[in-house]
Amino acid sequence: MTKTTMKAFAWLTTAAMSIAFAGIAQAGPLKVGAARIDITSMGYPDGNMPERKYGHEWLYVRAIVLDNGESKAVLIGADLGGIRPDSVYQESSAAIARELNIPVANIVMSGTHTHSDPRENRDEAQMYAAIVEAARAASANMQAARVGFGEGKVYLNVNRDLYSEETGDWTQAPNPDGPSDKTLAVLAFYDMQGRPIAGYMNYAMHPVNGYLSGFISGDFAGAASRHIEDAFGNGMVMAFTQGASGDQNPLYLRSSTNVMAAAIGVPITGFDMTREAIETPLREGLVPRGENDATMHEALKRSMDAQGQILGEEAIRVMTQMDHLAGDVTIAGQATTLTCPGRDRTNSDAGRAGTQAVYQDGPDVNLRLGVLAINEIAIASVNAEIYNLIAQQLKAASPLSNTMLVTVANGRANSGYVPTDDAYARRTFQVLGSRLKPGCAQSGIVNTVTDMIYDYVD
């Protein structure tokens, strides 16, 4: 299928499956409620929860409910790798929609994408219950509010698609020259005295610090949320959402790599070590995993906390300077499905990255796209891991300057990563593992979401 044909196919499918904005959105006085439900126990089914010191060692589902008298919306953020399997999203969003009498398109439900959540102990029933309970608790706590949007900059993320001069092929490592959006977007809700009720922040960086670390953590994302909540005396809720971080890692992963190294007996130099060389044997189970080194373990937790503090301080700075707050707002949601041609890799055993992949045609890939608009603020969403340039293009094309793209949202597509078209030439594991054929998703996401926002604006 040619690129043009695929594009046309995607558009046709999109048009057929769209749930359009229903009529003209009416403005009304905003009310907001927020709640936070502790789900840390999910990681400790035996009930033996270890002593915890850092905020990111607690996991939460956070909910923000908006109501303008005409319609409602719900923002859910969870300290989880994702809201998955997809059925958890579908069932919990349907339940919330029923309870609040709103369309599912008015719900944005995402995970922070922490890689140190209780992956092996994710209890679907507990996730469902916590999500529904968080929304219920938030909606029981509504108060008059004003909303604002602001942006700051944080220089903690870095592109992670690197051509290694050492190996002569592509790998996952910091690439300071690659695309990387430093924007931290913050949507904030204030009570009529100016105190924060809730915040919804968006930044593109993979929470992989705690990957294979052997302990449960919300990583920097959870740390950032807790830092902000703590700063305001825990009288508000701050949800962290993942931006287009498919190719974005933390710039500093040394302490994380050290934990992996210590666990498999690799000597720690103090310097940055090549992460992939240490991670691979651990990830693939090629070496036995020992106990965590106490010093390295603590250093990693401190590093997560430090990243969270920096991110949190920038969010508070943005919240402090936020102006043009609105008390009368419109709320409108729209959802659609972008369908792109799929592919299946036939030689996965040939290697994760830096190898020649072979594919055959596979089932179509369905990407769930959405826009939740609050006045002149657009919360775009996609249920996959998106490359950074796609969000940059979307924000540039959006008719609303206050646009953020929430990824890993509203379930999980059967896509794998969503690279930009030019990135398909890179033999990184994200690209090799993607079920998307090139030429469809990048323009499809940008054009579809932009059209939805235009639809709302019009």
Place this chain on the structure above:
Amino acid sequence: MNSQRPAFLLTAFLLAAITAPGALAQSGQDGLRVAATRVDITHGTEDVRPSAVEYEHERLYLRAIVIDNGASRAVLIGADLGGIADEVWDDASKRIAAKLNIPVANIIISSTHTHSDTPASETPGPGVARFGTDFVADVALQAVTDAMQRLEPALMGYSTGEAYLNVNRDAVNPDTHLWTQATNLDGSSDKTVAVVSFVRPDGTPVAAYVNYAMHPVSGYLAGFQSGDFAGATSRYVEQAFGDRMVTVFSQGASGDQNPRWLRTGTNAMASRSGAAITGYEMVREDIEAPLRSRAVAAKDIDPEIKRQLAGYMQAQGIILGEEVIRVMSDTEHSAVAAEIWGKQTMLTCPGRRRLDSGREGMAGEYEDGDDVGIRLGVLAIGDIAFGTAAGEIYSKIGLRVKQESPLSKTLLVTLANGRGTTGYVPDDESFGHRTFQVLGTRLKPGCAESGIASAIASLLGEYLAQ
């Protein structure tokens, strides 16, 4: 303040070489030998309750790196102190120079400029030095003497990274429309983190010398002792390498550079003065002024607010420390027996005396004052140039020094070799700012910016001409 720039000032600076060397750069045959040491200078150690020292930056250190090329030596000293007075530097550098038989110009003694080096619960007046001459000089000599016993073969490297923790602090208050000290995201700000590192032949680090421009003011008036982010950075890097190396933090051109985030520091002041804490960033000057002027009595800091500030200092140190380690990891170290050459000079500029008072936001009135001198220097080790200035230099001047230097590997260490007598050293354009730094400077505009850049470039020209 007279905003006119008298033409004569542009050429009025006088350069007068002082303290020796003019000597030829010297290098031996066998490569470098390097050693480093760290001495605890925490105030009143015996009085500090262990429970009160939770964070590494709550201990203060003086650190020394000695570099020996077989023919000569250089010494890099950094202290977790607010500043080191001229007479203290004079005493310390002469004693060290005599001990090592090297020119004073081969020694850089600087402070991190932490604003929280005072004993816990004390609120000293502005500019009050904590330590006397004997203390710092004795410790510095002790540190160098100790290092000299442990010189070992080492390779040297230089590289740079970036840290987005600092921000320009000359700002116009949007409410009052007056100049004040606050975050100015559009102002000049150099994000460069320069690292000179020394490693053993097996690659393990001996020492690192870090240069970054950001005022350590988070702990100002906070009521507890701390080396701030600078001390936290040093300790973080040192501990990352198992405490088997020493990391000296030196201050870059930070006269107009603050941390981008000072919320927790402002909260600490509010906690001590009784001002209500909102959680948001509060207007720091409004909270700081009554405490600084002692218009209100300072209470003990709320332990939770202290924890938040100390944790934030540590977080900054971790981020900056990680960037330092990242830079070190990518640095190519050379085994070449680098030449060592140092020379200092005094830049003399026309001075002014302020006739009115008021901290900021007004036009100062001045009359001609005595000329003021800024002690400048260059310590060159191979192709790496350590420019020095005894003062608090504005960011644009630091950038210009690096731009005009004939060596691409140039860093500017400020608050080095004494504090100077000028007050802040603004760049020419910034003399239009009615900030306290500009209003308080004893320098007339039009001299220091070009003078500093030219003088350091000229010294390096001398070095390269040999």
